Amino acid sequence: MCRLLAFASRTPVTLADLLGPAELAEFTALSRKHADGWGFAWAEASGVRTVRFADPAHASPEFGRVSREHRTDLGLAHVRWATANLPIRLENTHPFTDGRIALAHNGTVKPPQSLDPLVPADLLAGMAGTTDSERYALAVIGAARRTDPATALGDTAATIAATLAHTSVNAMLVTDTELVAVSRYRPEAEAAEQEHEYYHMRYRVTPDAVVVTSSGWGDGWETLGNGEMLVVQRGTLAIDIRAIDEVAAVA
Numbered sequence: 001m002c003r004l005l006a007f008a009s010r011t012p013v014t015l016a017d018l019l020g021p022a023e024l025a026e027f028t029a030l031s032r033k034h035a036d037g038w039g040f041a042w043a044e045a046s047g048v049r050t051v052r053f054a055d056p057a058h059a060s061p062e063f064g065r066v067s068r069e070h071r072t073d074l075g076l077a078h079v080r081w082a083t084a085n086l087p088i089r090l091e092n093t094h095p096f097t098d099g100r101i102a103l104a105h106n107g108t109v110k111p112p113q114s115l116d117p118l119v120p121a122d123l124l125a126g127m128a129g130t131t132d133s134e135r136y137a138l139a140v141i142g143a144a145r146r147t148d149p150a151t152a153l154g155d156t157a158a159t160i161a162a163t164l165a166h167t168s169v170n171a172m173l174v175t176d177t178e179l180v181a182v183s184r185y186r187p188e189a190e191a192a193e194q195e196h197e198y199y200h201m202r203y204r205v206t207p208d209a210v211v212v213t214s215s216g217w218g219d220g221w222e223t224l225g226n227g228e229m230l231v232v233q234r235g236t237l238a239i240d241i242r243a244i245d246e247v248a249a250v251a
Contacts, residue, residue: 002094002106003030003216004201005077006172008179008232009209012071018209019218024067026217027077031057034081037093040066041102043074043176043234048102052093074234076174078104083132086112091129096137101149101175103140105133106214107168107185107199114164115139118156136160136171149173150180154229154244157182161245168199172212179232181212182244183224203230210237 005027007018016024031038038060039052057063057079078094086092094104109115115135116124120142127134136156143152157169161184168185185199193199195216202221203212210232212224224230224241231240 002081002104003027003034003079003214004104004106004170004172004181005211005213006174006179006181007075007209007211008234008237009073010235010237011208012073013209014069014071015067015075015077017071018211023218027213028058028063028067030216031063031079034079036082036088037080037090038063039078039080039093039095039104040070041076041095041097041104041174042070042072043174045176047099047176048097048174049099050095050097050102052090052095054088054090054093074174074176074179076102076104076172076179083108086131089129092131092134094133094137095173096134098141101137101141101144101173103137103153103171103173105136106170107166107189108132109136109160109164109166109169115160118142118159120145136169140171140173149175150178150229150231153180153182154242157184157229158245161186170199170201170214177234179210179212179234181224181230183226183228184244185226187226199226200224205237205239210239 035056037054038057041050095102109132112132118139123138167189183201201224
């Protein structure tokens with residue numbers, strides 16, 4: 001399980017510029033629990049790039065450098081808390097990318113191999129790690145061969161939620177044109193977590209940026225509903241919130 005943070009801004013900014021010292025410290029502090037690696041993805045003129053490290057963000061000189069020095073107008077940060085029995089190694093660190101889409105996930109799908117039928121054979125053969133999250137990313141990348149990335153993520157999340165054992169398929173992706181975030185989790189799985197509203201996804205809109213994140217830090221957020229997807233266009237910051245499916249209430 002993990003913490004996610006993505007943003008689209010009118011001009012290129014660093015995480016430190018975007019959040020300010022206090023909120024950056026709050027987000028970084030989440031990696032004391034979510035201490036099993038971190039990664040950052042950003043949009044370029046064409047495609048996306050990523051950096052990933054298997055050490056905790058709060059103890060990583062590279063995380064400090066990236067958060068203070070790397071400027072982008074469309075980015076995605078992830079800190080990992082490894083699911084039991086999934087190794088802590090670079091290949092299992094988010095975000096996962098094919099150079100066109102970069103995706104990070106918070107939650108579990110068990111067993112990871114249950115996702116294999118959703119992944120095209122060529123992508124499955126090239127899988128580098130062992131996680132459910134990489135398989136989820138590959139399923140979305142495969143679906144995006146037939147449709148746009150936002151629809152691919154929404155459809156894949158809805159399919160997993162309807163057919164496979166999971167806690168959450170919350171995910172964010174970036175391309176070179178948009179940021180997409182999906183909130184989709186089992187309410188009973190969230191109720192079993194020690195942290196309040198652990199799987200809630202939130203967003204904040206200002207004149208200069210849209211920020212989307214997992215719970216546990218910051219303030220001034222709006223809640224993205226369970227079963228909803230938020231799409232933000234690069235440059236214009238135009239926002240679209242749409243339903244991906246219906247979520248049954250907890251009895």
